[in-house]
Amino acid sequence: MKLFSLPHSPYAARVRIQARLEGLPLEILPPPVPLRTEAFMQRFPLGKVPVLELSGGEAIAESWAIMEYLSEAGIANGGSLVPESALGRAQMRMLGRYADLHLATNALFPLFRVAIGAAGDTAEIAQSLRAELLKGERLLASFGGGERPLNLGDIALAPTMLYLQELAPLVEMAEPLEEFPGLGAWWAWVNSFAPVRDVLQEVRTAYHAFVEGLAAKA
Ligand SMILES: N[C@@H](CCC(=O)N[C@@H](CS)C(=O)NCC(=O)O)C(=O)O
Numbered sequence: 311m312k313l314f315s316l317p318h319s320p321y322a323a324r325v326r327i328q329a330r331l332e333g334l335p336l337e338i339l340p341p342p343v344p345l346r347t348e349a350f351m352q353r354f355p356l357g358k359v360p361v362l363e364l365s366g367g368e369a370i371a372e373s374w375a376i377m378e379y380l381s382e383a384g385i386a387n388g389g390s391l392v393p394e395s396a397l398g399r400a401q402m403r404m405l406g407r408y409a410d411l412h413l414a415t416n417a418l419f420p421l422f423r424v425a426i427g428a429a430g431d432t433a434e435i436a437q438s439l440r441a442e443l444l445k446g447e448r449l450l451a452s453f454g455g456g457e458r459p460l461n462l463g464d465i466a467l468a469p470t471m472l473y474l475q476e477l478a479p480l481v482e483m484a485e486p487l488e489e490f491p492g493l494g495a496w497w498a499w500v501n502s503f504a505p506v507r508d509v510l511q512e513v514r515t516a517y518h519a520f521v522e523g524l525a526a527k528a
Pocket residue numbers: 316318319320321322345346357358359360371372373374
């Protein structure tokens with residue numbers, strides 16, 4: 311199986327973390343045709359990476375669909391990243407949807423726009439970031455205390471949280487998780503897993519290289 315990935319992509323990073331945690335035999339490759347071209351859109355209708363290409367040539371896009379496919383395909387060597395109970399699975403999906411529909415939509419994308427120099431009210435973006443982080447703080451607390459195994463929701467959230475911390479200084483929030491001890495503890499916990507920590511470091515390095523490249527061109 312081939313995973314078409316970009317090193318700085320938080321969405322591709324999810325699948326790469328899962329692959330390392332579960333010992334999945336994925337060949338990690340750049341997109342086989344340039345993004346944002348008709349050729350890419352024809353081959354991969356949703357127009358984004360990551361894309362998982364199966365040995366029969368079928369393509370699966372959307373990181374969450376790929377992660378669920380991989381965990382259902384019966385090829386994992388490690389423990390399961392999908393909880394056994396229906397409640398555990400619902401909580402896992404809530405974390406994934408929190409990452410995409412709340413944190414990314416309302417905080418990360420506005421921060422990206424600031425990063426590329428688009429106009430934006432930085433005080434408003436900081437307020438929105440705090441509001442979204444508070445949701446996460448409360449969501450994690452609602453799962454109850456105590457140890458639980460890492461799941462796909464944590465893996466979906468981790469790269470988004472990495473980018474928020476990289477970009478929050480743009481809106482005068484140097485350490486955004488400092489105000490949210492539950493999220494801070496969660497962040498330390500997910501980073502205690504070497505595959506998570508290592509892939510996040512790859513994303514961080516790729517992102518910094520990307521930013522330096524932009525600065526050099528300016
Ligand atoms: N919802 C998608 C988002 C994927 C996504 O936004 N990928 C970005 C890279 S981080 C991309 O392919 N961008 C190319 C483009 O927008 O042209 C997922 O979860 O896979």
